[in-house]
Amino acid sequence: MSKQIVLERQGEIAIIKVVRPEALNALSRSIVDDMDALVEQVGADRSVRVLLFYSEGSFAAGADIKAMSLCDEEGAKAFLFTPTYDKIQSLPIPTIAVIEGYAFGGGLELALRCDFRLAAKDAKLGLPELNLGIIPGAGGTVLLPRLIGEAKAKELIYLSKTVTGAEAERIGLVNLAVEPGELLPTALQWAERLRTRSSLSLAAAKASIENAIANPDFRSAGKTEGELWAGLFGHHDQKEGMAAFFEKRKPSFTGQ
Ligand code: CAA
Numbered sequence: 001m002s003k004q005i006v007l008e009r010q011g012e013i014a015i016i017k018v019v020r021p022e023a024l025n026a027l028s029r030s031i032v033d034d035m036d037a038l039v040e041q042v043g044a045d046r047s048v049r050v051l052l053f054y055s056e057g058s059f060a061a062g063a064d065i066k067a068m069s070l071c072d073e074e075g076a077k078a079f080l081f082t083p084t085y086d087k088i089q090s091l092p093i094p095t096i097a098v099i100e101g102y103a104f105g106g107g108l109e110l111a112l113r114c115d116f117r118l119a120a121k122d123a124k125l126g127l128p129e130l131n132l133g134i135i136p137g138a139g140g141t142v143l144l145p146r147l148i149g150e151a152k153a154k155e156l157i158y159l160s161k162t163v164t165g166a167e168a169e170r171i172g173l174v175n176l177a178v179e180p181g182e183l184l185p186t187a188l189q190w191a192e193r194l195r196t197r198s199s200l201s202l203a204a205a206k207a208s209i210e211n212a213i214a215n216p217d218f219r220s221a222g223k224t225e226g227e228l229w230a231g232l233f234g235h236h237d238q239k240e241g242m243a244a245f246f247e248k249r250k251p252s253f254t255g256q
Contacts (some may be wrong), residue, residue: 005034007041012049014042017056024061025114027106029079033182036084043091046255050191051091053110054098054184057094059123060107065132081106081138089113089210094194099165099188100180109138112147115206116190117174119165120183125173126162146213148172198237199202199255204228 008015016038018025027035042048053059063081088095088110097103097111097121108125111117119125127140131172135141136157145153148171155161178186194202208228212221232238236256245252246252 001034001037002030004028004031005038007137009036009048010188012047012195013052013188014045014048014050015052015054016042017054018060019055022058023064024058024102025055025107026054026061026064026112027081028064028067031157032084033138036087039084039087039091043087049093049195050092051095052098052187052191053095053114054187056100058101058107059097059099059103060108060110061102062105062128065136076137081109085110085113085138092206093199094191094202094206096187096190098183099125099174100183104162105129105136105140109136109140109143112139112143117168117176118183118187118190119168119174120180121164121177123165123168123177124162125165125168126160127157128162130158130161131160144173170191178218196253198241198251198253200232200235200237201241203252 004018004020006017006019008017016035018027018031020026020028035226042051063079068076068079094116095114096116096118097114099111099117100123103111103119103123103125105127108127115151127136127144129136129140136144141153141157147153148156152171156163163171163173165177166176168174176186206223208225211224215221215224237251237253240253241251
């Protein structure tokens with residue numbers, strides 16, 4: 001594993017950080033290969049309850065243009081980050097992209113795969129690939145319209161427009177934009193609130209929402225939701241959540 005990506009732990013919260021400041025944390029193929037291995041590790045570790053992606057100074061200024069510029073069509077297919085990003089999106093735990101500096105191209109596409117995006121008000125976000133004669137290739141054209149609507153997504157992608165964190169909050173691209181100094185503490189507060197929820201309920205809610213987005217038919221999505229809902233009964237966390245309600249206390253969930 002290169003030293004350009006690290007996994008840090010704060011108790012049950014894991015943080016994946018890219019450390020390539022000389023290139024504004026642009027994502028090389030080898031960084032994404034290492035990210036893939038770290039995501040596998042996090043996915044297999046039941047003690048991790050929340051995963052943050054946070055890189056100091058710049059979230060990621062996109063895929064590595066220098067390496068990409070040498071690719072032919074076959075090389076470009078091999079360069080794609082999609083399998084790793086799919087893995088991130090499939091994690092059953094909540095994920096948060098914590099964005100300062102630049103989240104461009106493949107960097108913003110990584111953030112789009114997370115459950116939440118928190119940004120510094122002065123961060124800059126965009127999918128500028130058309131400036132390079134290509135299009136977003138790791139989920140940007142698929143996920144951005146879902147989040148901010150087709151018209152605004154086309155505006156950002158066709159014109160390579162960038163938005164600040166503050167503007168990104170206004171258009172629904174990020175959940176929250178805060179003063180730069182408050183970003184990481186705010187993200188850790190979100191993570192802490194998520195950490196104490198039932199991991200079973202969180203996983204079921206995430207599975208139902210992802211399924212409903214992928215299969216929007218109301219009846220079939222509703223059927224899946226009902227099955228996930230019923231599946232929680234009989235688990236400790238459901239008994240504990242309801243007992244705590246009657247006993248007028250905070251529930252203590254175990255994920256069992
Ligand atoms: N890949 C490789 N190197 C990059 C990079 C990238 N995406 N972004 C920045 N860098 C490097 C620069 O080449 C520069 O290196 P040198 O000092 O060796 O020249 C260093 O980082 C600092 O960058 P700048 O001097 O350009 O810094 P700036 O403050 O003037 O500008 C910036 C910052 C606006 C982010 C500018 O660097 C920029 O536009 N970067 C490219 C952003 C981009 O187009 N991203 C999308 C990539 S395509 C993609 O991601 C495809 C996909 O769908 C997967």
